[in-house]
Amino acid sequence: MYTIDFPTYVSYIEIVDTYVGKEGSVNKRGEATRRRIREKACLLFAEKGFKEVTMKDICEITGLSRGGLYGHYENTKQIFKEIVDEMMNSQDEEFRSKMRLGLSAVHILDDILKRYQEEMIDREGSLSTAIYEYFSIKENAAGENALYRQYLASFDTWKSFLQYGIDRKEFYPVDIPAVFDLIIFSYQGVRMYSRLMPVSREVPERMMKEIRNLLVRKE
Numbered sequence: 001m002y003t004i005d006f007p008t009y010v011s012y013i014e015i016v017d018t019y020v021g022k023e024g025s026v027n028k029r030g031e032a033t034r035r036r037i038r039e040k041a042c043l044l045f046a047e048k049g050f051k052e053v054t055m056k057d058i059c060e061i062t063g064l065s066r067g068g069l070y071g072h073y074e075n076t077k078q079i080f081k082e083i084v085d086e087m088m089n090s091q092d093e094e095f096r097s098k099m100r101l102g103l104s105a106v107h108i109l110d111d112i113l114k115r116y117q118e119e120m121i122d123r124e125g126s127l128s129t130a131i132y133e134y135f136s137i138k139e140n141a142a143g144e145n146a147l148y149r150q151y152l153a154s155f156d157t158w159k160s161f162l163q164y165g166i167d168r169k170e171f172y173p174v175d176i177p178a179v180f181d182l183i184i185f186s187y188q189g190v191r192m193y194s195r196l197m198p199v200s201r202e203v204p205e206r207m208m209k210e211i212r213n214l215l216v217r218k219e
Helices: 025-048 055-062 066-070 076-100 105-120 128-136 146-167 176-194 202-215
Strands: none
Touching: 025 055, 025 076, 025 128, 055 066, 055 076, 076 105, 076 128, 076 146, 105 146, 105 176, 105 202, 128 146, 128 176, 146 176, 176 202
C-alpha cells in the first residue's frame, strides 16, 4: 500500500476497472486508465523518489504507449500532484463519512492509529523522498507553499475529528493544534527515519499508545 507522508487514514490502492452499460463508457474507461496510471506510478515514486521517475518509466510499468500516456498526462508533476490531491481528499471524506454515521470517536481513532503503526515502518510504501523532492522543485516552492496548504488541509480534517470526540465526551478537551502537530510530525519523522535506519515495530506502537492515552477519556 502506498501513502503520502501526511497521515491520511487511507492508502492508495489499485482500483479495478468497472463499466456499466454503454452510456459514458468512454469517460469511464478514460478515468479508469488514469487511475491505473497513478497507482502504477506510485510504485515508481516510492522506489525511486520523484526526480528519478520519467514518463518513459511510467509507459513501461503501465504498458501504455507514449501517445497513450501523454493523452492523459503531460508530465510526472501532473501525475504526482493528482496522487497527493486524491489522497488528501479521500482522507477528508473518510473521516467525515464516519462522523456523519455517528460512529464512536474512539473506534475511529483506534482504526486510524492501527493503520499508522503499519504505515510508519512500511519502507516500501513510503513516498517521503518523493514528497520532499516534489515540493522542493522551484516552481512548486514558489509563491504560497503547496506543502503548507496540504498541512492546513490535513489540520482542518483532524480538527473536525478531534472536536467530534471532545463533543461526544470520548476525548479529553486537548489542545487540538498541539495534538495534530504531535501526530503529523511523529508520523513523518518515523517514516523518514525508517528509510535511513532500522526502526522496530515497537517504536510506532509506543508512540501511538501515548497519543491514544493523551486523547481517550478513562472510564
